[in-house]
Amino acid sequence: MATMQFHSIANAPVPSSSGRTIAVIDPSDGAQYDEIQRGTPEDIDAAVHAARQCYDAVWHKLAPAERGRLLMRLSHAVAENASELTAIEQRDCGKPTRQARADALALARYFEFYAGACDKLHGETIPYVEGTSVLTWREPHGVTGHIVPWNYPMQIFGRSVGAALAAGNACVVKPAEDACLSLLRVAQLAAEVGFPAGALNIVTGYGHEAGDALARHPGIDHISFTGSPGVGTLIQQIAAERHCPVTLELGGKSPQIVFADADLDAVVPAVVNAIVQNAGQTCSAGSRVLIERAIYEPLLERLGRAFEALRVGPAAMDLDLGPLIRQSQQQRVWDFLSDAQVAGIPMVAQGTVVDLAPETGFYQAPTLLRDVPPGHRLAQEEVFGPVLAALPFEGEDEAVQLANGTAFGLVAGVWTRDGARQLRMARRIRAGQVFINNYGAGGGVELPFGGVRSSGHGREKGFEALYGFTTLKTVAIRHG
Numbered sequence: 001m002a003t004m005q006f007h008s009i010a011n012a013p014v015p016s017s018s019g020r021t022i023a024v025i026d027p028s029d030g031a032q033y034d035e036i037q038r039g040t041p042e043d044i045d046a047a048v049h050a051a052r053q054c055y056d057a058v059w060h061k062l063a064p065a066e067r068g069r070l071l072m073r074l075s076h077a078v079a080e081n082a083s084e085l086t087a088i089e090q091r092d093c094g095k096p097t098r099q100a101r102a103d104a105l106a107l108a109r110y111f112e113f114y115a116g117a118c119d120k121l122h123g124e125t126i127p128y129v130e131g132t133s134v135l136t137w138r139e140p141h142g143v144t145g146h147i148v149p150w151n152y153p154m155q156i157f158g159r160s161v162g163a164a165l166a167a168g169n170a171c172v173v174k175p176a177e178d179a180c181l182s183l184l185r186v187a188q189l190a191a192e193v194g195f196p197a198g199a200l201n202i203v204t205g206y207g208h209e210a211g212d213a214l215a216r217h218p219g220i221d222h223i224s225f226t227g228s229p230g231v232g233t234l235i236q237q238i239a240a241e242r243h244c245p246v247t248l249e250l251g252g253k254s255p256q257i258v259f260a261d262a263d264l265d266a267v268v269p270a271v272v273n274a275i276v277q278n279a280g281q282t283c284s285a286g287s288r289v290l291i292e293r294a295i296y297e298p299l300l301e302r303l304g305r306a307f308e309a310l311r312v313g314p315a316a317m318d319l320d321l322g323p324l325i326r327q328s329q330q331q332r333v334w335d336f337l338s339d340a341q342v343a344g345i346p347m348v349a350q351g352t353v354v355d356l357a358p359e360t361g362f363y364q365a366p367t368l369l370r371d372v373p374p375g376h377r378l379a380q381e382e383v384f385g386p387v388l389a390a391l392p393f394e395g396e397d398e399a400v401q402l403a404n405g406t407a408f409g410l411v412a413g414v415w416t417r418d419g420a421r422q423l424r425m426a427r428r429i430r431a432g433q434v435f436i437n438n439y440g441a442g443g444g445v446e447l448p449f450g451g452v453r454s455s456g457h458g459r460e461k462g463f464e465a466l467y468g469f470t471t472l473k474t475v476a477i478r479h480g
């Protein structure tokens with residue numbers, strides 16, 4: 001693997017105008033092994049310029065079916081290079097091999113899905129007054145900006161950039177400073193399969209420098225931001241100054257609601273997986289389990305046994321969990337756990353960090369806490385680590401009150417065999433997705449995904465995302 005990475009602008013490797021770089025750290029051992037460019041506003045400007053030129057001269061004029069063919073070629077290239085991308089992501093993000101591979105294959109699937117959608121995105125004709133015909137066109141925004149977090153670089157890039165390209169936009173991407181390498185490789189693959197120079201550009205760097213410059217750039221016609229609620233607020237404020245549309249995919253405190261009639265054999269693995277997947281660093285992690293009081297003790301006992309069996313270690317060992325992304329994230333989880341201790345919140349069980357895990361890596365044993373007071377920050381705030389908060393409830397009304405009782409509304413899981421209750425709960429829960437008797441952490445690429453309230457607004461994934469990456473023009477023709 002190279003020891004220096006460059007921006008990808010107009011299909012070429014480009015150094016930063018700052019001449020400065022950022023160290024790439026392996027979370028499994030805390031050691032540096034590569035460098036990325038520390039992007040500047042000038043670098044962002046060069047990327048936006050390249051994107052605009054490509055949009056005006058080539059991309060915008062390509063037949064949708066041609067764009068689709070290019071995206072399909074990229075999908076195949078990603079699938080063919082899945083092993084390499086898996087290895088890159090595993091080391092860069094500390095993901096166990098199975099997770100890193102799943103992310104690479106999901107990226108291929110996003111491009112496949114949106115490749116097929118390119119030539120199926122069309123407007124309507126609208127019946128209007130006699131002598132006038134009305135039609136609508138779905139037009140791309142132009143140049144779209146994409147700010148991507150570190151937890152699922154390939155998946156989030158795929159769902160956002162895949163849809164934006166399919167809709168006919170040229171893209172400028174600012175990945176997270178902690179996780180860029182797989183996306184830089186994907187940009188090379190895009191160039192190799194024939195993407196025109198400028199359709200896809202990647203500028204690496206810090207959020208407050210390159211990210212801020214991207215959000216402020218007057219040449220950006222739409223911003224897709226996935227990240228923390230605090231930065232989401234900043235982005236929306238910046239974009240508001242020039243009335244630039246924004247999609248915000250923010251955090252969550254997603255509940256898994258388990259009624260006494262649920263199939264607990266299905267519940268236990270699903271609830272555990274929803275919080276330990278990617279070491280809990282998942283926006284749609286099921287980080288609260290709300291349990292009907294009649295089964296509170298027996299279910300906690302079963303969940304406790306499952307937590308105790310979990311193993312944490314270096315990404316290459318491919319255990320249940322890898323390390324957290326960086327030391328500050330580990331510190332963040334420790335702070336939550338020490339607050340729990342101070343508040344006297346009982347711990348039910350913890351998994352184990354294996355002896356082979358280097359002390360310099362950023363490991364955290366998955367932890368199950370019980371009787372978490374609904375107002376405590378462990379029941380309200382996103383830990384973004386493998387910590388599950390259990391709370392008891394009595395009846396549907398209290399379940400709904402607890403489920404909706406945070407600032408977030410991203411995903412919810414409902415576990416019950418009662419069909420009428422399934423629908424009542426799905427209607428009453430405020431969230432972008434509700435899973436009944438399963439939990440998908442966002443689900444497949446076909447399923448529209450996004451939040452309400454502090455979880456954000458706008459939808460990505462599925463066909464719905466294509467609407468967000470286009471603007472609708474109404475054309476009224478008076479012909480008599």
Ligand code: NAD
Pocket residue numbers: 147148149150151152156174175176177205206207208209210211212213215226227228229231232234235249250251252282283284382384410455456
């Ligand atoms: P973050 O907000 O710190 O960073 C996200 C991205 O924004 C990074 O690329 C970062 O460099 C950039 N950024 C940071 N400050 C910026 C600024 N001032 N201007 C412009 N860009 C800036 O978030 P994070 O710590 O990387 O990711 C974790 C958060 O992301 C969690 O809250 C998680 O829930 C959320 N998330 C949400 C989803 C979703 O789909 N809803 C998916 C993944 C992560």
